[in-house]
Amino acid sequence: MNSTKKNAKVALFMLFGLIIFAGGIILISSMRKVFIKKISAVAVFQDVAGLTKGNNVWFSGVKVGTVESLEFIPDKGVKVNFQIEEKSQQYIFKDADVKISTDGLIGNPILVISGGNISQGVIEDGHIFKISREDSQQDMIKTLQENNKNILAITDDLKNMIASIDSGKGNLGKFLKDETLFNEVSQTVGQLRASSYQVTDFAKSLNQFGKKLNDPQGLPYQLATNKTIMPKLESTVNSLESGASSLQKTAGNAEVLVNEVKSDLNRITSSKNSAFGVLINNPEMADYMKSTMINVESGTEKLDENLEALQHSIFFRKYFRKKEEREKEAAKAMDSE
Amino acid sequence: MRNTVIEIRDLYKSFGDLHVLKGIDLDLYDGENLVVLGKSGTGKSVLIKIICGLIKADKGKVNVLGYDLNNITKAELNALRLEVGFCFQHSALYDSMTIQENIEFPLKYALKNLSKMEMDKKVDRVLEAVGLEQTKKQYPAELSGGQKKRIGIARTIVVNPKILLYDEPTAGLDPITCVEINDLINQVKAEFKASSIIITHDLTCAKQTGDRVSVLLDGVFEKTGNFAEVFNSEASSQIKQFHDYNFIDNKNF
Amino acid sequence: MLKKPPGKRENFISEKIDRQLLDFKSGVDFVILFFKEFSFKTLVWSEFVHQCYQIGLKSLGLISLTGFVTGLVFTQQSRPSLLDFGAESWLPSLVSIAIVRALAALVTAIIAAGKVGSNIGAELGSMRVTEQIDAMEVSAVRPFNFLVITRVLACTISIPILSFYTAAVALAGSFINVYVNEQTNLRAFLFDAFDSITFLDLGSSLIKAILFGFTIGMVSCYSGYNASKGTIGVGKAANTSVVRSIFLIFIIEIFVVQVTNSFR
Numbered sequence: 001m002n003s004t005k006k007n008a009k010v011a012l013f014m015l016f017g018l019i020i021f022a023g024g025i026i027l028i029s030s031m032r033k034v035f036i037k038k039i040s041a042v043a044v045f046q047d048v049a050g051l052t053k054g055n056n057v058w059f060s061g062v063k064v065g066t067v068e069s070l071e072f073i074p075d076k077g078v079k080v081n082f083q084i085e086e087k088s089q090q091y092i093f094k095d096a097d098v099k100i101s102t103d104g105l106i107g108n109p110i111l112v113i114s115g116g117n118i119s120q121g122v123i124e125d126g127h128i129f130k131i132s133r134e135d136s137q138q139d140m141i142k143t144l145q146e147n148n149k150n151i152l153a154i155t156d157d158l159k160n161m162i163a164s165i166d167s168g169k170g171n172l173g174k175f176l177k178d179e180t181l182f183n184e185v186s187q188t189v190g191q192l193r194a195s196s197y198q199v200t201d202f203a204k205s206l207n208q209f210g211k212k213l214n215d216p217q218g219l220p221y222q223l224a225t226n227k228t229i230m231p232k233l234e235s236t237v238n239s240l241e242s243g244a245s246s247l248q249k250t251a252g253n254a255e256v257l258v259n260e261v262k263s264d265l266n267r268i269t270s271s272k273n274s275a276f277g278v279l280i281n282n283p284e285m286a287d288y289m290k291s292t293m294i295n296v297e298s299g300t301e302k303l304d305e306n307l308e309a310l311q312h313s314i315f316f317r318k319y320f321r322k323k324e325e326r327e328k329e330a331a332k333a334m335d336s337e
Numbered sequence: 338m339r340n341t342v343i344e345i346r347d348l349y350k351s352f353g354d355l356h357v358l359k360g361i362d363l364d365l366y367d368g369e370n371l372v373v374l375g376k377s378g379t380g381k382s383v384l385i386k387i388i389c390g391l392i393k394a395d396k397g398k399v400n401v402l403g404y405d406l407n408n409i410t411k412a413e414l415n416a417l418r419l420e421v422g423f424c425f426q427h428s429a430l431y432d433s434m435t436i437q438e439n440i441e442f443p444l445k446y447a448l449k450n451l452s453k454m455e456m457d458k459k460v461d462r463v464l465e466a467v468g469l470e471q472t473k474k475q476y477p478a479e480l481s482g483g484q485k486k487r488i489g490i491a492r493t494i495v496v497n498p499k500i501l502l503y504d505e506p507t508a509g510l511d512p513i514t515c516v517e518i519n520d521l522i523n524q525v526k527a528e529f530k531a532s533s534i535i536i537t538h539d540l541t542c543a544k545q546t547g548d549r550v551s552v553l554l555d556g557v558f559e560k561t562g563n564f565a566e567v568f569n570s571e572a573s574s575q576i577k578q579f580h581d582y583n584f585i586d587n588k589n590f
Numbered sequence: 591m592l593k594k595p596p597g598k599r600e601n602f603i604s605e606k607i608d609r610q611l612l613d614f615k616s617g618v619d620f621v622i623l624f625f626k627e628f629s630f631k632t633l634v635w636s637e638f639v640h641q642c643y644q645i646g647l648k649s650l651g652l653i654s655l656t657g658f659v660t661g662l663v664f665t666q667q668s669r670p671s672l673l674d675f676g677a678e679s680w681l682p683s684l685v686s687i688a689i690v691r692a693l694a695a696l697v698t699a700i701i702a703a704g705k706v707g708s709n710i711g712a713e714l715g716s717m718r719v720t721e722q723i724d725a726m727e728v729s730a731v732r733p734f735n736f737l738v739i740t741r742v743l744a745c746t747i748s749i750p751i752l753s754f755y756t757a758a759v760a761l762a763g764s765f766i767n768v769y770v771n772e773q774t775n776l777r778a779f780l781f782d783a784f785d786s787i788t789f790l791d792l793g794s795s796l797i798k799a800i801l802f803g804f805t806i807g808m809v810s811c812y813s814g815y816n817a818s819k820g821t822i823g824v825g826k827a828a829n830t831s832v833v834r835s836i837f838l839i840f841i842i843e844i845f846v847v848q849v850t851n852s853f854r
Contacts, residue, residue, distance in 0.1 A: 003636065010642045013650065017751030020758045024690075024792055027784040054788060389728045418730035429725035432716070446634060447730035496729075 372547030646748030661763030711831030714814025745807030
């Protein structure tokens, strides 16, 4: 190859290489703000938390300078010499303070200038900043550690509670663990259901009786046409009927409820760490349930009594007797067939 | 009495336990061709490499053009090398350069003081002398063995040396090319007025180019004189044997 | 004179180790000779420029390709780790630090050791074997000046320049990857990339590249210049050039990193 051409190519190669290198230097310089006029400033910290030469100085989140050097001062801590761009000087006031923070959660340490009042005037070259302490990551971790300990204590308590419920201590524990108590409740509910069936039967009969009362030939009609007694009687029967069906529903619901409660509680007891145990470890609730049961029981007893009384009243005695006879006839017919 | 350009006295050289040269005396006179004959491995090449300063002698006096090679500075050695040309056995042309660049090489990097035009002129002259003007732009790999030898000689004579050292100039060439090379050696002697030492084991070459012939046997010169004197009937059995292997027909002398 | 007691060892340690030690010593002598002989006055400029062309320009394509791929792949492979921290915005600075501090010089040097080192080793080896070096010497041209100094100097200058190219091309590769994946623009990329690089990084990288270049040149020239006779010698010289160069490159890398870190 022509040597001039070769020389030119080599020169171009070298030139481009040097341009790249120079470009690198210029870019770094502009990042490091090498060619920008700066003023120096000082702050003395007890602990610089890993701050080193070259770390950034921020003011209101904007990079305004870099840390120049660090030196120990006996008994006082570490003196940090840093530089601030001259053009930012006008915005930083004399009473502003500096603290050491980090760039992001796991970033480099940075020096953060904050606060300051315009009335104090702007800083000058060699300004000594007062320092403020920021919760360092160490502090955050300490707090987290305390939180952890608290959570541990709470879970320990919960564990103990569940354990005592499981071993049958306390009202809830007794309720869950005592088989006889559960059986009683279950039995009561059974009875409740049987009673409700009876009530339904009775109400049906009452309804039929009511219809017969409408027969204008019958005495009952006569009686019933009495404008004052009859409407009352009618409404009584209707309420009785609806009362009975809702009672039946209640009984069904109560059974489902009891079963659910049992399975829930079993779950809770089997899972000893469940915080839910705390919620149900409440004596009031147990008392309340017990009293409810008692009320339901006495309610049914009273209903039985009322029905008995109704059979013997003069208004219904005939009806019941006829009903008895009809039933007997029906039974005979059934037998003869 | 003619001028002595090379004077060697009692020269010894060994490589480890191998004693190659065992007390050599040699004189090269101005304008003569001295052929050093010998079998392979007898130290012929070592001898001329000592003369051009490529190898240092163990013992003995080596005086070339007034320079004592045992006490010579780098600058003196460089100056001496411009006066002593060396033609290598395998030409040793620079593969990466064209023929022109090969021949220019010593002018450009050793003499240094020539203009481009002067260099071109010198290159043309030697190429013409060796008859290979057309190969100027070619690379050594494109040339035949004989052409390479010629270019090797051209590169050596381009600086006008006073002494030429030929290392096996005809080795590996066909007989016709051998004769051409022998003629070239004689032509160079006539044209460039250089004294030469020709190392060879080829008696034809020795006969055609040598004013004097020295036979190197077992590290010493067995006999020196013109071709006829050396290979006369009184020659030792070893010289005779050497001769007989070269010329199967004995009538030649 | 005392006679050697019978049974005394011929070798200092063993024949093989002695040979290695002698080789090392002659290598050191070769380096010393370089500094003794080196002078801008006697430098053969035309050959130096030719070698810069051979070593620098002719390797540019290969080096550029390698650099580009290095930047691209390094960025790609680093992304998942940073993604775990949600810190993929750190990719430019991570990659630029890796490229400027280590990869650019190292990749360039290793490629150059392979390409340039073997070339010089084989070239000088064959010149030695075919007596071209002797021919130079008897032509009153100092072959050491002509062949060794020019090549070593060309390596010492060209390889740092190649490493700048590598760095630039690798950063370009990295930028393309970041642009495609995170849509970061060039300005933001350069800002992030150069914010984390210091003059120390750039300086140590430059010094490293210069040392790498010098080493490749020196080792290859030594291997070729001292090649033993025969074609085997040429192959061996080329091979030795590459192997020793790469080995020394890593040793130098370790040392320079240690020294640089002491300044941080």
